[in-house]
Amino acid sequence: MKITNLGTRSYASFYVACEIYKTILHCPTCKLGLATGGTMVDIYKFLVDLLKRNQLDVSQLETFNLDEYVGLDGTHEASYRYYMNDILFKQYDGFTESLLHIPNGVAPDLEQEAHRYEQLINEKGPVDVQILGIGENGHIGFNEPGTDMHSVTHIVDLTESTIEANSRFFETRDDVPKQAISMGLSSILKAKRIILVAFGEKKQKAIEALIKGDVTKDVPATILHAHPNVEVYVDDGAMPDKEK
């Protein structure tokens, strides 16, 4: 696992956007694993800019998002479907809607939806590049501390730490859903290449635990040590002190 400090959030976002851009350029039919959250906002903005400048064809691109809140449909502004439409899919012409996969948080049978999503990844995958953020508690996707290393797409009870961290996207803390559907840790590891991004001092502890090297259920991101092709990009804030 390689960690690179790219200095500022802006530099790092542009760098990761270029990596995604190059992946699509070299393989227009590629499969991308996408993430949401504050970390990804500038990455998608730079990506849209690169797509527009170069008029890249994205019609055959297939995407798989990591997770979705239970109980929010795509019209809810805090849903991840809304986020993806708003920040990426509606910002550039040519995406094929049927190829843009996100778990359905309002499916009548959530267990069945989780199973369907995992099957989809198995049938259409593997994902060529998976983009990941990391939670302050070390989660990836919504795989909270304690998640089984062999987990596949599943229904998750969000921890207090995650509810607190994500309350900034909702009017009140009580509005934050208590559950989500998330790819599991083993679903994420199926990707051929994984890029994890973290910005700001709030992520420093999680990055420190990640690069220490011990795989532990307490910090779900450490499972990435079991994958041969992982890159970690941070800014000055997220870089652990002793690595500076």
Ligand code: PGA
């Ligand atoms: P953030 O979330 O980008 O909003 O900090 C990342 C995550 O929780 O995985």
